[in-house]
Amino acid sequence: xxxxxxxLVEKIIKDIYAVFSRIAELRSFDIVPVDTNFRxxxxxxxxxxxxxxxxxxxxxxxxxxxxxIMDRYCHKGRRKVFKVSSVNADRMxxxxxxxxxxxxxxxxxxxxxxxxxxxxxxxNYNELHFTRLVISRKPKCNDAFAYRRWLLDIIFADxxxxxxxxxxxxxxxxxxxxxASDRSPNNYHSWNxxxxxxxxxxxxxxxxxxxxxxxxxxxxxxxxxxAKNVSxxxxxxxxxxxxxxxxxxxxxxxxxFTTNLNLRKVLVKILADNVYICRKLExxxxxxxxxxxxIRFYKHxxxxxxxxxxxxxxxxxxxxxxxxxxxxxxxxxRNTCKKCTYDEERQKQAKxxxxxxxxxxxxxxxxxxxxxxxxxxxxMRTNLDNYADRHEKYLKFVEGLHxxx
Numbered sequence: 001x002x003x004x005x006x007x008l009v010e011k012i013i014k015d016i017y018a019v020f021s022r023i024a025e026l027r028s029f030d031i032v033p034v035d036t037n038f039r040x041x042x043x044x045x046x047x048x049x050x051x052x053x054x055x056x057x058x059x060x061x062x063x064x065x066x067x068x069i070m071d072r073y074c075h076k077g078r079r080k081v082f083k084v085s086s087v088n089a090d091r092m093x094x095x096x097x098x099x100x101x102x103x104x105x106x107x108x109x110x111x112x113x114x115x116x117x118x119x120x121x122x123x124n125y126n127e128l129h130f131t132r133l134v135i136s137r138k139p140k141c142n143d144a145f146a147y148r149r150w151l152l153d154i155i156f157a158d159x160x161x162x163x164x165x166x167x168x169x170x171x172x173x174x175x176x177x178x179x180a181s182d183r184s185p186n187n188y189h190s191w192n193x194x195x196x197x198x199x200x201x202x203x204x205x206x207x208x209x210x211x212x213x214x215x216x217x218x219x220x221x222x223x224x225x226x227a228k229n230v231s232x233x234x235x236x237x238x239x240x241x242x243x244x245x246x247x248x249x250x251x252x253x254x255x256x257f258t259t260n261l262n263l264r265k266v267l268v269k270i271l272a273d274n275v276y277i278c279r280k281l282e283x284x285x286x287x288x289x290x291x292x293x294x295i296r297f298y299k300h301x302x303x304x305x306x307x308x309x310x311x312x313x314x315x316x317x318x319x320x321x322x323x324x325x326x327x328x329x330x331x332x333x334r335n336t337c338k339k340c341t342y343d344e345e346r347q348k349q350a351k352x353x354x355x356x357x358x359x360x361x362x363x364x365x366x367x368x369x370x371x372x373x374x375x376x377x378x379x380m381r382t383n384l385d386n387y388a389d390r391h392e393k394y395l396k397f398v399e400g401l402h403x404x405x
Contacts, residue, residue, distance in 0.1 A: 009064045012057060015044035016101075017094045023129045025049045028136035029101055031058060051133065053101075062102045065095045073112060097130070104134045104141045124151050132176055137181035145193040148173075152200065163208040168218065170214070173197050178242075181225075181235065193235040195241050210318045215245045219257075223290065226307075230298040234317035236307040239287075243314075246283050247276075254279065263284060279320055281365075284314050292376065305387040309394055315369050316399055323360045327400070332357055361404055368402060 005324065019026070027049045034054040043054035053061075057305050064220055073092055093116065116122040128151055134144045155161070155169065175199070180190035198218060202211055222239040229235055249257060295304045325332050360366060373395060380388035396402040 003202070003382055005060060006064070008057070009061050010043065012044055012061050013065065013094050013098055015042050016051070016098055016401075018055075019044065019046050019051055020051070020097060022049075023126050026129065026133055029133040030137050031055050033100075035074075039261075049291065061098060065099045066086060067105075069095050069099060069109065069112070074108060089116065089119075092116070093122065097288055100130075100134060104138050104144050106117070107143055108200075109144050110147050113147065117151070117154075122395045124155055127151055127194060128172070130173075135176060135180050136183075139184040139302055140187055142191050142235045144145070145189050149193065149196060151199070156204065158206070161206070166204065166206060166209055178221075182231075182400075185229070186232050186234050191238045194267075198245070212249050213256075214241070215249060216242060216253065216257050218242050226289075227294065230294055230301045231301045231303050233306060236303055236310075237309070240310050243283060243287060247280055249279070258282070276324070277322060280314070280318055284311060287311050287316075295380065298386065299383065299385055305391055308391065309398075311375065312369070312395065313399065315365075319363065319366050319369075320358060322365075323363075325357075325360065332400075371399070 010328075029051045032052045034043070034056050036056055037054070044221070045052035045054070045058045069092070096113060096116075100106065100113075106365075113122060113127065117124065117127060128148060131144045131148050131151075134141055138144065148249060152169070173378070174194065174197070177190045177194040181187045181194075184190070198214065201209070201214060203210070213353050219242040222235065222242045225235050226232075226239050229294055241278050246257065291304060291311060295301070296307070300305065322327060324334060326334075375389075377388045377392050392405065396405050
């Protein structure tokens with residue numbers, strides 16, 4: 001009976017490997033719940049570029065593959081490690097494919113795949129396709145995302161990479177992140193990977209690639225996503241990342257971005273002497289308006305109020321920047337002068353007078369922001385939203401506005 005079981009497992013491994021010959025076409029992998037092998041057929045299923053495995057054989061296949069990998073290829077104490085060569089690499093790859101598809105949270109086995117890639121026994125692009133299968137079933141698999149980042153570092157290190165290949169990689173990577181986030185709410189790993197990937201794109205030196213255009217696409221995508229997933233703080237964190245990227249847009253990209261947005265022209269006139277601050281205020285006040293509508297429509301969502309804290313904090317930081325102030329240990333002081341000695345710096349900070357803070361608190365921008373927040377808190381308090389009180393406490397005791405609230 002044991003020999004029959006082993007023969008069946010070997011056939012399953014062989015069938016899966018045969019399907020992997022179409023790795024570029026495969027889109028997803030999943031386990032199909034089937035209690036027994038009543039059809040007396042192979043449990044490996046392949047339909048419409050999707051790979052499946054019937055559940056009745058999972059335990060036997062996994063233990064068989066995992067045990068052989070650990071016994072033959074993983075170091076144990078002083079035992080001599082079985083060296084991988086081109087002769088036995090195929091066997092190891094077959095075992096790794098099955099084991100990681102069934103249980104991808106094994107860092108040791110991902111490291112084995114890294115070793116095979118370094119020895120040119122596995123192709124970088126095929127490995128990206130393999131991790132796509134893993135993530136399709138386990139969208140929160142951090143090891144799979146980490147492996148993708150390692151592969152992308154190698155691929156982008158190739159200076160001869162063509163712009164068409166770059167665009168294909170970008171589309172594929174962002175689609176995988178979107179699908180993973182869609183399948184698993186509050187998926188920190190997919191949003192964190194997406195943030196890493198956009199930062200990686202910043203390092204590309206290809207003159208045909210426009211990073212600013214990518215910023216705009218991601219900003220628009222994040223606005224649509226957050227509007228539909230108002231309780232997912234991970235995507236709002238990514239939204240904040242996109243907002244900060246927009247501070248860096250060049251003139252041409254900024255004009256393209258603002259074409260379809262009705263940003264507040266009054267702010268431009270008030271702060272026309274500082275284009276950088278104008279841009280930051282235009283986009284952050286637009287974000288505040290979007291947040292207003294979301295909170296009014298989706299009541300009692302804590303994530304939306306947390307995101308509002310970020311928006312208000314950004315506005316206050318911009319005001320501090322305009323008045324050359326900074327907060328140190330809860331106290332407003334002047335920005336540090338690099339030419340001053342430590343004693344001179346302490347003396348200047350000690351001499352900050354009430355006039356400096358009064359100028360800030362009496363400014364048009366600060367009063368517009370404060371009045372708007374007071375009215376909005378009162379409006380939501382009337383609608384019995386308890387988070388309005390929490391937001392008021394945040395403004396008082398975290399942002400230090402207790403004396404003006």
